[in-house]
Amino acid sequence: xxxxxxVVEYVAHLGRLDLESHEVDLYTEQLDRxxxxxxxxxxxxxxxxxxxSHAIPVECMLREDFVKDSFDIEASLxxxxxxxxxxxxxxxxxxVEK
Amino acid sequence: xxxxxxxxxxxxxxxxxxxEITATELTSMYLDRIQRYDKDILAYLRVTEEDxxxxxxxxxxxxxxxxxxxxxxIPFGIKDIFCTKGIETTCASQILKGFIPPYDASIIKxxxxxxxxxLGRLNMDEFAMGSSTxxxxxxxxxxxxxxxxxxxxxxxxxxxxxxxxxxxxxLGTDTGGSIRxxxxxxxxxxxxxxxxxxxxxxxxxxxxSLDQIGPLTRNVTDxxxxxxxxxxxxxxxxxxxxxxxxxxTECLGKDIKGLKIGIxxxxxxxxxxxxxxxxxxxxxxxxxxxGAILIDxxxxxxxxxxxxxxxxxxxxxxxxxxxxxxxxYGLRTEGKDIIDMxxxxxxxxxxxxxxRRIILGTYVLSSGYYDAYYRKAGKVRTLIRGDFxxxxxxxxxxxxxxSPTTAFxxxxxxxxxxxxxxxxxxxxxxxxxxLPAMSLPCGFxxxxxxxxxxxxxxxxxxxxxxxxxxVFESVKNVKKIPDVFxxxxxx
Numbered sequence: 001x002x003x004x005x006x007v008v009e010y011v012a013h014l015g016r017l018d019l020e021s022h023e024v025d026l027y028t029e030q031l032d033r034x035x036x037x038x039x040x041x042x043x044x045x046x047x048x049x050x051x052x053s054h055a056i057p058v059e060c061m062l063r064e065d066f067v068k069d070s071f072d073i074e075a076s077l078x079x080x081x082x083x084x085x086x087x088x089x090x091x092x093x094x095x096v097e098k
Numbered sequence: 099x100x101x102x103x104x105x106x107x108x109x110x111x112x113x114x115x116x117x118e119i120t121a122t123e124l125t126s127m128y129l130d131r132i133q134r135y136d137k138d139i140l141a142y143l144r145v146t147e148e149d150x151x152x153x154x155x156x157x158x159x160x161x162x163x164x165x166x167x168x169x170x171x172i173p174f175g176i177k178d179i180f181c182t183k184g185i186e187t188t189c190a191s192q193i194l195k196g197f198i199p200p201y202d203a204s205i206i207k208x209x210x211x212x213x214x215x216x217l218g219r220l221n222m223d224e225f226a227m228g229s230s231t232x233x234x235x236x237x238x239x240x241x242x243x244x245x246x247x248x249x250x251x252x253x254x255x256x257x258x259x260x261x262x263x264x265x266x267x268x269l270g271t272d273t274g275g276s277i278r279x280x281x282x283x284x285x286x287x288x289x290x291x292x293x294x295x296x297x298x299x300x301x302x303x304x305x306x307s308l309d310q311i312g313p314l315t316r317n318v319t320d321x322x323x324x325x326x327x328x329x330x331x332x333x334x335x336x337x338x339x340x341x342x343x344x345x346x347t348e349c350l351g352k353d354i355k356g357l358k359i360g361i362x363x364x365x366x367x368x369x370x371x372x373x374x375x376x377x378x379x380x381x382x383x384x385x386x387x388x389g390a391i392l393i394d395x396x397x398x399x400x401x402x403x404x405x406x407x408x409x410x411x412x413x414x415x416x417x418x419x420x421x422x423x424x425x426x427y428g429l430r431t432e433g434k435d436i437i438d439m440x441x442x443x444x445x446x447x448x449x450x451x452x453x454r455r456i457i458l459g460t461y462v463l464s465s466g467y468y469d470a471y472y473r474k475a476g477k478v479r480t481l482i483r484g485d486f487x488x489x490x491x492x493x494x495x496x497x498x499x500x501s502p503t504t505a506f507x508x509x510x511x512x513x514x515x516x517x518x519x520x521x522x523x524x525x526x527x528x529x530x531x532x533l534p535a536m537s538l539p540c541g542f543x544x545x546x547x548x549x550x551x552x553x554x555x556x557x558x559x560x561x562x563x564x565x566x567x568x569v570f571e572s573v574k575n576v577k578k579i580p581d582v583f584x585x586x587x588x589x
Contacts, residue, residue, distance in 0.1 A: 008457060015416055015460040016423070016437065017453055018445035027457055034458065034516055038405040041474050044481070051476025052483060054307050055532025056293045056557055058337055075200035079427035088425055091436045 003032040099127050103263040103579050106319040107172055108347075110266065114161060114171050121161070121171030124266075125154035125215050128173045132217070132264050135583050138245055140237045141259040143178050145218035146185060153215040160213055168323050169212035175265035177256050178219040179226060180311075181300040182206050185216070189302050190234040191224045193428045193447025203300020204332045205269065205311055212327050217265050221255030224449045225419065226276055226304045228252050229521050232512055233451045240508070241284060242580050243547050247505040250280030256314045257284035262583045267324055268314045273305050274407055275500075275525025277312050278537035282500030282550020285539040285576065287321045287567070288314045292558050293532035294339035297332030305414035306337075308407075308529040316578050318538065318568045322346035325560060341558060349565035355389030357566060360493030364400035365524055371503045373543035378499050381540040381551050381574070385497065388569050393493055397485040402478050403527040408519055409462050409475035410530070415452075416459030422447060454515060483531045490556050495566055498524055500537045500550030524552060534560045538567050539576040548576075 008028045012019050019027070073086050082089040099119065102110055113119050129147060136142050150173065157171030176182065179189050181199035183206075188194040202210065209216075223233035231239045231254025239254045241247040242262040249258040253270030257280035260268050270277040272290035281288025289312040296311040303309060313324035326347065331340045361382065366375065386392055424430035424443035431446045433439035448456070462471035489496060501521060511518040528535040533554055540551035551570070555563040 007461070011457050011461045011464060013441075014464060015456045016420075016440040016444055017448070017456060018441040019453070020445075023450075023453070027454060030454065030515055031458055031461070034408065034519075035461075037516055038409060038471065041402055041405050041409075041478050042470075044399075044402060044478060046474065046477035046481070049477045049480050051473055052479040052530075053476060054293075054337065055479075055483060055530065056337075056339065058294060058339060061333070061336065061340070063333060071200050078200065079197055081424055081428070081430035090425055091433065091439050093436050 002035050003028055099123070100584060102127070103584070106317055107169070107266055107323050108319060110172065111168065111170070115166065117161070121154040121157035121215065122151070124171065125150050125173050125217070128217055128265055135262055136264055138240065139242055139258050139262055139264070140239050141220055141255040141262070141264055142175065142218045143188065143190065143221050143236055143255070144186060146216055149185065150215050150217050153213070157213050157215065167212050169209065169214045169327055171213065171215060172266050173215040173217045174209065175217050175220045175256060175259040175268040176206070177222050177253050177268065177270050179222060179271055179302045180206050180269065181302065182216070185219070187219070187302070189225050190222045190236055191447065191449070191452070192235045193422045193443070195429065197427050201300065204297040204334055205328050206300065208328055220259055220268060223252035223254070224452050225302070225415070226252040226271055226273055227415070227451050227455055229275070229279060229518055230511065231255060231280070232508065233449055235449050238508060241505045242583060243285065244505065244545070246507055247547070248283070248508055250283035250505065252276040253314065254280045257281050257286055257288065260284070260286045260314045260316055261579065263579045267320055269311065270314050271301060271309055271311050272529065273308045273411060274529050275522040277314060278500050278525050278535060278550070278552060279522060281314050281537040282552070283505040283548065285548030285578065286314055286316060287318055287536065287538045288312065289321050289325060289536040289560070290528070290534060291325065291329060291560055292339070292534040294337050295534070295558065295560070296328050297330070297335040297338050299332055299334035303418040305411035306418060307414060308411055310529070318564060318571045319347070319350055321536070322350055322564050339558070344561050346561055346564050349561045350568045352565050353389060354385065354566050354569045357390040358393055358492065358494045359385060359390045360393050360395040360489050360496040362395050362397045362400070362489070362496060362498060364397050365498035369502050370499065371543065374499055374503065374549050377541035377543070377549045378551065381570070382497065384573055385566070385570060388573060395489050395493060395496070397489060397527065399478065399481045399485050400527055403482055403530060404519055404523055406475045406478045406482065407526040407530060408458070409471050410479065412455045412459030413463050413472050414459070416456045416463065419452070419456055451515070479530050482527055486531045486533060495563055496554040498552045498554065500524060500552045504543045504545070504547035504549060528554055533557060534563060536563050536567060538571060540570070540574060541576060
């Protein structure tokens with residue numbers, strides 16, 4: 001076993017996912033099998049080979065920096081789960097001492 | 099009017115041009131068909147009837163004024179992954195349910211500039227993650243050739259809608275085969291253009307180094323027509339290639355005498371269905387009879403492609419999907435603090451496969467495993483690209499099957515993700531190499547299920563693929579729409 005429940009729980013935390021306990025069991029078993037399958041890559045010698053990040057190389061295109069209109073505030077906030085005035089509202093991020 | 103189902107978009111445009119039919123009538127025909135047949139197929143998540151009528155009316159007014167264009171008044175189904183201003187766009191996920199984009203994806207803007215008609219939003223695997231469309235959080239689309247089977251995925255709704263004649267053409271996306279595999283399993287034409295050929299601005303991202311947009315159509319001519327409309331450089335997509343676009347319809351009808359076709363031996367071994375093999379062999383001899391030269395080649399790293407792909411695509415997905423946090427759009431589930439809110443929102447909003455991939459992708463990128471998995475996969479990707487570079491020194495195009503089997507049963511592979519992943523074994527390497535490839539129908543197995551043939555091209559050489567595909571289609575003439583989806587009363 002490469003993957004334990006603790007690893008799945010830790011990785012889920014990094015990915016900001018809550019998991020139900022039956023999901024932790026399921027993913028532990030499945031990820032272990034999938035990663036074992038992926039180990040076949042280790043049978044290949046890749047010494048000195050550069051990794052590919054993009055298959056078709058494109059040069060970074062430059063353009064003039066100019067001012068354009070942005071979305072209007074109402075259009076941008078239309079999908080907000082919660083808003084306050086012209087802002088997206090979120091739960092407190094920094095605890096305030098009372 | 100249903101004889102239009104046997105016409106190309108070009109022929110339909112001729113009828114519209116001569117005013118033998120109107121765009122409004124054409125749109126109504128498709129909307130009627132959707133109403134009659136889609137309750138069994140479930141290709142559409144939402145039909146945008148009002149918009150469709152409005153756009154059809156607008157197209158008719160334009161034609162009255164003498165305007166013309168290759169897609170003017172032509173009704174499309176749209177995979178629910180392209181941001182479309184004012185139209186709910188969900189990626190078949192609960193986390194985006196109710197999301198109304200404030201802007202159009204570049205590809206939607208291009209189709210609007212052509213005055214197409216938007217019939218509705220097509221089902222898909224949630225965030226395009228899957229090979230059967232069973233990962234949609236809304237409904238399971240059925241294969242029009244056998245309603246107990248899956249249509250393939252992730253663009254399963256698009257392929258099923260085209261196959262059953264529920265739109266003139268559809269748009270899909272292909273990250274590891276998501277256009278070609280469903281096109282193959284539903285017996286339609288699907289094109290994944292070269293990475294960078296079609297702008298992805300406004301496409302909801304899954305794996306950014308692999309995702310590409312393309313058409314699903316009933317025939318090769320329509321594929322060429324839609325490719326003309328959607329291809330080209332776009333400054334809004336930094337991976338867009340600044341190269342001119344040929345007129346893809348110009349290569350229709352050119353012969354393939356002397357065309358060098360590579361046949362990779364690795365695509366004709368593992369677990370292939372005997373019927374698929376037989377139909378592939380017949381298809382290759384059709385191409386040979388038309389003057390093509392078949393060359394046996396090897397793509398030696400093929401067996402490593404699936405492992406490489408699922409490391410890279412999950413890593414990129416885990417990063418791309420970080421944006422679904424319940425703050426600016428989509429679902430929010432309350433929590434005791436902001437981290438808890440993120441976690442609960444994502445628990446509730448994402449389906450099983452999406453969570454599986456986020457966990458896998460986060461794992462392969464995490465400290466201590468990055469080199470062993472992500473970096474290693476990048477290096478193997480270089481070897482896979484190298485295989486194709488070698489092959490294209492001797493060949494003009496490559497021909498392979500799209501999938502090792504025909505469409506499987508609903509539920510058959512849902513409990514075993516690895517088996518599901520392996521069903522994309524012949525399409526995945528092409529995305530890793532960024533090449534263009536297309537799927538076209540080449541016959542039926544003993545149970546009457548379609549088999550797809552894959553043509554792989556050199557970077558930016560979609561035109562040559564279309565040329566060969568058109569020759570093949572003209573000779574082989576595979577039936578396009580199942581008889582049960584043709585009304586007997588119509589002309």
